[in-house]
Structure formats: C-alpha cells, structure tokens
Amino acid sequence: MLRPPNAVSQRAGRQPSSSRTDRAGAILTAVQSVSKWLFAPLGIAAATVGAVYWLDRDRDRDAWATLETACTGCHNDTDFAGELSFAGMTLDSIPGHPEIFESVVRKLRGHFMPPPGEPRPGQAEIDALISQLERSLDANAARTPGYVRARRLSRTEYGRAVKGLLGVDIDPAEYLPTEIEVDGFTNVASALSVSPTFIEQYVNVARTVAHLAVGEPVPKVAAAYFPPAPDNQRAYIDGFPPGTRGGIRIRHSFPADGEYRLTINELGVGLYPSALETEHTLVVLVDKEERFRRNIGGPEDLALSNRGGAPARAEIMARFADIPLEVKAGAREIIITFIERSRALSDDQIAAGSGRGDSSYAGAPRVPGINGGIDLLGPFESTGLSRTASRELLFVCEPEVPARERPCAEQIAARLVERAFRRPATEADLDRLMPFYEEGRLGPGGFDEGIELIVTAVLASPDFLYRTISPPVELDSTRFALDDYELASRLSFFLWSQGPDDELLGLAAAGELEQPAVLESQARRMLADARATVLVTDFALPWLNVDDLDAVQPDTQIFGDEFSEGLREDFADEIKLFVESILLEDENVRDLLTADHTFLNERLARHYGVDGVFGPQFRRVTVANAARHGLLGKGAVLLRTSYGDRTSPVLRGAWVLEKLIGTPPVPPPPGVETDLAQNPDQEPTTLRARLEAHRANPNCGACHGAIDPYGLALENFTVTGRWRDVDRDAGAAIDASAELPGGRAVDGPVSLAAALLESSDQFVQALTEKLMMYALGRELEHFDMPAVRAIVDAAAEQDYRFSGLVEGIVASEAFRMQAVADDVGE
C-alpha cells in the first residue's frame, strides 16, 4: 500500500530539518531574483527561456523534496544508515558527488530503497527523482575515459589467438592456470595476475603450440587419451552422420602423416553384458570418411561372454583395440559410432522392479555405447608431413635450396611477428628471434625445428602476451587517444577475443582507423564475421551465468523422469543459439526478453510441451506458448537459478535483478538463517509459504521484499524448467502472483516479462554496462555511467539493435582513450 509522501515525515523524530529547507529556499529566492535581473533586458525570448528554466527548476526541486522526505529519515547524521547521510546536501550537491548519487540511482532503480515495508513515495515521484538525478549527473559528467592497465591475454584469449595465428586448436584449460572471474568475465585487467607457475605454464604451452603448428619432422610415437563420451549413447548425436546412434567425437591434431592406432576401452560388455544381446555395428570415421567397420554382439558373442567370463569379454574387446588408421598430419575429426538399427524388442531399458533406482539393472541400456575412453597411439611408420592448415598459415615460404633457408626463416618470422605482436615487425625483433632459429636448425629437425623455436619464442614473448597502451612522449593532458594499433587490438579483442586481422592492421598502418567512420564500419564488418560468435560464448553466456550449467545437479530421485545429461546439453545449445539469433542477427536486444522464436530438438520440445518437432537436430521454431518466450522461459536460465532439489525464487529473483534490471542485490548479512529446506517431520509447505514466513522478519524482508517477487512469478517452472501447475511436495496449486517492488502486480512469467519490458531501457542499460565492461576489460566506475546512458539513448534511435550498442561503445571516449593512471586513483 502506498502512503502519501507526507506520511513519511510525520514519523516521530525523523522530520527533515526545517531550518535546512528554509536555507535552501532562501538561496533559491536569491538565485531567482538575480536571474530575473539577468534576463530582464532580453525581452520576450528571455522570458520564455526563463519560464522553461523555472519549470525545470521547480521540477528538480520537487524531485529533491522526494529524496528529502523519503530518504533522510534514516540517511542523516544521527542514524547514518549505510554510512550515508544527506544532511546538508542540496540539489547542487549532486554533481559534486557522483559516487554517491550513481549508487542512489541504482538503489532506486532496483527498488531497494526505501526498503520494502517502509513507507515509500509513489512510483511517479521516484521516477521523477531518478530522472532528475541522472540529468544532473549526465550534465556534469566528469570527462575521464578511465584507465585500463597493461594486461596479459586471458587464457581464453590465448586459445583463440593461437587458433587465429597458427590454426592450432588447444584446450587452454588443459595447459594454463585458471583465471579469476569478475562478474563471470575472465578478461578483467586488474584480475589478470601472474606468478612463476604461470610463466612456466605459458612457456610450456608456447612450446606445445609451436610443435603442433610445425608438425613433427622426426615424429615419435605419442599417446593421447580421450575421456568417455559425455553424450547419451542411446540416441543420435547432433552433427554425426545420419543413420547412426551414439558414439564419440574426437578432435585431434596429428603431428605427422602415418599410421595411428586407436583403442576403444569399454563398450558396455562388463559384468552384465546386456549390450551383447543383439548384433550391432561399430564404425570409425576420419573426417567423415569410413575407415573401420566391425560387428559386436549377437548370439555368438553373447554365448562367448556367458561361457568364457572375463577372458572372453577381453577377447571381444580385443577386436576393437589397436585399430590401424592412416591419417595425414593436421587437425582431424574422428567419429566412432554405431549404425542405427530397429529398436524393436532389444533397445528398451531394463526397468526392474519399481522402476527407479532400486536395481542395479535399472536404466542399463541394452545397446553398446562408447562408455570408456579412447586411446590413440602414433604415428607409426611416419611418411613425413603434409601441408596442414597450420603450415599453410605459418610457412609463407619454403626454402628450395639451403642458401634460401635463412632469408625464408626471416620472412616467416617477420610475418608471424606482425600478426602476433599486433604491430609491424622491427629489425630488433628479428635480431632477437634469429638466434632461436639458428639453435633449432642444428637439431635433428633442421629448418623446421628452427622455425618451431621461433614460434615458441614469439608466443612466449611479452609482446604477444601483453596488451599495453603507451602514453605519447609529450603528454600535456590527463588523457590521451589510443594509437591506431592499440585501437585495432582493443577492437578485435572485444569482438573476436583475438588479435587484429590483416585488414585492421592495414588500416592501422595507414593511420585511418582512428577516423570515427572507419572505426564504425570496421566494427560492423567484424560483427558480421563468423569470428564474432565468440561474443556469445565469451561475453553473453558468462554475463547471463549460463556458461556452466554443470554447476546444478538435479536430484535424480526427484527429477529422474524429466532430466538427463542430454537435456542439459540441449539447454546449453538452445540458449547459445537463441542469444546468437538476437545479438548476431542484429535484432532488437529487447527481444531477449520476449522473442517468440527459439531453437528446439525433439527432446527439448517434449520437455517444453511443444508439439511437432521431431528428430535430434536443432531448428528454429516459433513457439505459441508465451511462457516460453524470451530468456525467462529457457531451461538453461531456469536450471541455473535452482538448487538440485528445489526451485529458488530467491536465486531467480536475484538473477532477474542482476541480469535483466542491472541492480544486483547485496548478499545476506552474517549469521542469518538462509536455509529453506523442510524438516522431514513437518507438514510440507510451498516455497512461497516458507519465503513469506522468512520475509515477515523485517531483517530479511528489507531485501527479500525486493528480490523474491520476481522469482515467485517463475514458480511454475520446476528446477529443470518444466511447466507445473501443482507443487507436488506440498500438494498445493502453484501461486505465481506477486506484487513487484514499485507496486506492479504480476502473475506468472508472461506478465513478468511484460513488466520488465515496460522499463526495458533498464534492461538495455544492464546489458550495455556489462558489454562495456567486457569491451574495456575493466569494471565500470561511477564516471562511466553518463556515457552508458548516452549509448543506451542513442541505441534507442536504432531500435536497440545490438550493433547500435557495439557502435556506441566503440565510439565512446572510454574505448578510444586512456586516462593517465594517477588521475583515477590507480
């Protein structure tokens, strides 16, 4: 219930000081008379200006009065709530304290203040206060672009950069230390520390990458192990050849042409070899070409296994050991899978007894699957090196005669340096690198080994590893513009997570990139390029916290029927495709909240209750059911904001606040009861009932009143995102109605999305803030907020297209310039 504003000031002992009001009034009167005198000689025009001015001034004064009535009851010198007092402040204090008032804006936008339960002014008055504060802050914005310190490549960027430079695919997590995340991002400069261990691992990975790029001139036999297939082995796996079932896909960089031997460790022929009951056919494909085919199972194998026990099973598995494969050097894809056959009779699961978890047979599929890992050994009898994609990129020349070797090595080095160091190569660079070549050339690998050492040295060099911004020699200001090469790097790491391509480097060399039109057209070109998809994986999914769906493990006792690992992968695929379809197809980013299309396969469609989608492939589908529209209807989001055994309106509410509204709640204070699990001897109740009891405690209600309503509106979705009308545990109908902070009533996800859309500039701003943080590689500060709001306003003119936000960020001073560090307290 809303009370009139004066109800606030009537609270005993909390009236704003009347003397201060009087003083402010006196000053205003004085200003008024001066300005009357100023405007008087200008006649009519001046009178009009003056009228507008005074209208604004009245409006601003009203807004400030809202703050005084609503906030100073606690934020005064006596109570000093949150270590903040507005005592002695006036309208004119706003520009001088952006750090305070930006945070006030955020608290108000998130409806955290006044705390729910306390009297609050009407939403119209609060909105007027917010816009007045923002106007004042924007009009007086401090002109600093902020400072981004020298920073190394994150391990993700490292992986993408070596892929771009040398065509080598490595899993950086396998080689490099874990990065510290800030708001889900790993590219924040201040968090990218180094340690001796770090140096060792980066030198090691440089050696590995160089080796893979050059290939193995004198190959030695090496083994690689690939863990068991994560996919469900009973169904077709998306991307595999049609007509196959289950299997595993391996991507591997083969160091040389030659014979490799592949061993399949476990096909489900263990102690209870139900997989052998019927005959199946296993095939091995290299780059989609069939290389091996063998049957497993059927009466003979079954009899063998039944009579012969473990040795017989080993004999069966020996048929799938050391499978010889002739492979050419380079990155190849190997698929090991089964030919799909009729499922009649044989492929049903054995559901013993009660059907759930009681029997060790339960759920055991009667088909073989790639249940163990794959070993790959080789090369044997190497026949040399083919021209791989990596060599294509690296070897810009091949020496025909020994005399040509050194000039060619220099040519290779110069070309590599330009792309790896993101600037032209210098004589000094070559002088430093050629000794490495000379040393390697004396090894058994000759010329190639020399090149390999150059590559190692380049990748280990700080010029590759660090992105720096050098101040001009003559610095006469507190800020300066990035030079063209620095700008090229910033742009390409933003959009592609790797260094600039030739076109960008060319523009930088010509000194043209700093022209706003050129910069903008390059941003457009790069957004349209396939490499920009990393914006989804490196930016959007971490931003939405849906990049690690493994973090929630639904309880199989409760969700065994509606959840599987396959479904988890479907969630991940869907959210990626969905976000991609809006950001990269340059739609209005507000569609993230409401779009009626998504990407489904049969399993996911069934889960969502969508008819007419068949088969395992994902395809774009328009969904009629509005509850599934936008992010709020997506399994990935709903799962990620749940616990394994129950939904969490608190986590979901906090997610909405942080991601969609941009006003993250503060964590609970110490020593508070945060558990909502039920005691087994209590009567089961709905989460809503438990949360209501929780909010009744004013200590909890102060924040949870602003958090829970968003989550309660999503209670129709289970942990796994399936729709439900009844809470099975409590035996009660789901009530998804809630009054949002600010007073708007919602009931269920559709009306929640509609409510969010009404203040959707706030969503766009939340997205813009994170995108800008990601683009700059630093956390945003209060002085960035005017720029953020300006970008959002400008993007509104372009229907909030994603490219509009990107262009706004790229054109901003924060992106194109650097402050001198001391000016921002670094």
Place this chain on the structure above:
Amino acid sequence: MYLTRKHLSRRTVLKGAGVSLGLPLLDAMIPAATALAQTAAAPKLRAGFFYLPHGAIMWNTPYGAEMDRWTPSGSGADFRLSPILEPLEPFKHQVTSFGHLENKAPQGSVHGLFPATWLSGVRPDQEATGAHMAPTIDQMIAARIGQDTVLPSLEVASETTIQSAACGSGGCYYSATLAFRDEKTPLPMEFNPRKVFTQLFGAGDTPEEREIIAGRTQSILDLINTRANELKGTLGAADRVVLDDYLESVRETERRVELASERDLSDIDLPDAPIGELSDFDEQVRLLFDLIALAYQADVTRVATYFMVGEATNRTYNHIGVPDAFHPLSHHANNLQRLEKLVLIQRYHVERFADFLGKLASIPDGDGSLLDHSMFLYGSNMSNSDRHNNYPLPMLLVGGGAGRLSGGRHIDLPERTTHSNLLLTVVNKAGFELQSLSDSTGEIAGV
C-alpha cells in the same frame, strides 16, 4: 592432449592413483637409501596447510556437546580423539587440537572471504580495485624456508575452486584460493594432477629431453626478460608496476629452472605423468595427497597448501554413501540425518589425510621420518555451516615439527581466542620471531 611415451592406460593410472597402488606409486619414486635419507644435517622443516570448507559438526548446534563429533579431549595418555578425527589414532602423539578459536576476518561474508582469510586472519579490503588482503602464512613461511627448492610452495586443489556460489559479486579473489603471495597477489590452486606433476618435475619425456627443454627455456626467459624491460620503458608509471610484477615472476622462474638443472633425479624412477583431472573424486583426492608426499620426499618443495574441496561446492560423496551435494547439505537446518552425513564427509577427508601421514611416517628423513619433520595445519575457517559462523573453529596442528611441536593434546583455550594466535604460533615455529600477526594477542602456550 599428449602424454608421455610411457603412457599408462586410464585404468592403470586410476589404479595407480587409488587404493591398490597408492603405496607402490610412492615406492617407485623412492630412491632406495638415497642421500636424502642419509643426511645427518639439521632436519628441514616441511609445512602443509589442509583446508576443508563448511566447518565441522561441533558443540554449537542446538544439540550441544552431545552432538560434538569433532572436539577431542585430554592430553597425553588421556588424549581422546573424536569420531571425525579417529583415523588419526596412529599419529595422535603428533596431533594438537585447539578449542575456542575464532576468526573475525571473514565475518559478514557468506562464503566469499572464508578460504583466503584462513591463513591470513586479515579482513580483505573489498573496496579496492583487484585483490587486497595480506600475505598468508604459508607464503610467509615459503619465503623463509622455501627458497632453496625448485618450488618455494605448491598450491593444489581437488577440484576447481571457482565456485560461483562462493564468489559473490565482487569476483572470486578470496573464495578461490588459500594463498596470497603478498597483499595483492592471490595464487591459483591447481587441480589438474598432470599440471602439478609438470610443475614438480618439468616437461619432457626423458632426462635428455628435459635437459634440452630446460636449456631452451633459459634462452626464452632471457628474451622475455630483455623485452619486458624494454617494454616497460614505453609505459606510464602504473603500467610499469604491472610489468615489474611480471619480471619478478620471470626472475623467479629463472631461478627455478637453474635449481632444477642442478638437481639430480637420476636415481629416482619417475612414473608417468597423470593424464589430467580424474573423474573419480576419491581417486583424485588420493592422487593429490600422493603428489604432495612426492614433492616433500624429492625435496621439490617444502611448503604445500591443499584446498581439499571447493568452497560452496556441489560435489557429492557417493563413494561413502552420501549422495547429497556438499554445500546444500551443509545447510543442515539441525536435521540429525544431515548432521550425520556431514560427519561422514568430514571424516572421509581426515581418513585421506591419515593415509598421507602414514606415508610420510614411513619415509626416512635424516634422524627421523618426514612426518617427524613436518608441521601441518588442518581444519576449516567455518564452524557451524548452517550459520556460516567462525567460532569455534575446528583446527589441528599435526606432525613432529622437527622437534618443535609437543603434540598429543587438546588445548582448551579461553573463549573466543583469536585464530591469529594460532597463525602466529605456527609462523614462529617455522623460524619467525614475530610479536604479533593481525589481531593476535600472543602465542599459544603448550604447543
């Protein structure tokens, strides 16, 4: 995904890491009657820090002392271990337990500050840009006793320590690590056993290959050094600091490479490097304990820090009959079944720790065993996980401490004795002569 030529199949490695071959793996590394065992010189202290999140079941549940499954009692012959600590029975003469310790540093955080403040006792400055706390005592000790070894200290974990439930909104600076090298440098905790192995013994398949690689690494480090210095010259003051940090790490790496090239591992039969993180949690935990033992034995490092499972982890313990995720379970709501399950988890980690102690006790080192020359801190920075509080902390000091630890007792301290007193005691046992550390009021007597 390359392995050495002496590749083991996954099964063999799993076995090697697990129960059946746990000891043989170690034995294989032991140079029979090496110089190490024969040295008569003053014993070299090994220090270790073993952290378990989510506290322990102690006397501060509503059930009181009756439900205390952690706190031992008595001293000497009367020293009695609790159900959780019972696996330490064979070593109890080298176990000291502490009652009534409190750490105020993480108070007010849900999980976010617990790991990092365990060994610092200092509350981080969360307003600072980037990390800002204080060096942790493992790193202080490493700076003192770790400089003669290839790795001054080793930081490992059983699984990723980046757990978003623990991170909070300001980053994971204080939830993802136990170790701060200095006030602004959190150290990563490595959970890939393969990377730990390479850290300990270097890259390369054969001794000859390791030698060539080490030589080339040296030239590369020279290049990095030169270039980083040149680059520094072109930057502003604040950025020069960043490059200085980098250069410091490069110099430290050079020192290690040099030390590594001088050491003689020729009579140690090194096993093959592990493949990577093991999917079986139990085997992963055993393997990491084995690697730490190996590191002490080969004198590659003298200080280790082990984050035994991630703060706020959802890890389940099916292998001991606890299918629940650890973090949600730790919000036990005083439910007795949940409490008992937590006891099982807490006891499980003590069991693995006890295996590790057993190995060290069997390895001769100078005039005693490795365990005699070790000082290990084992415990949690939380008390009652349902309340996220920090009093009383479950905390043990284990090992002979090279003659500096008495052991075999429970020391019941005055109520709310600051945890910093224990940290101060530990650093001084390691050779410091500090008067105070954070909010300490003095060393703990009788340790």
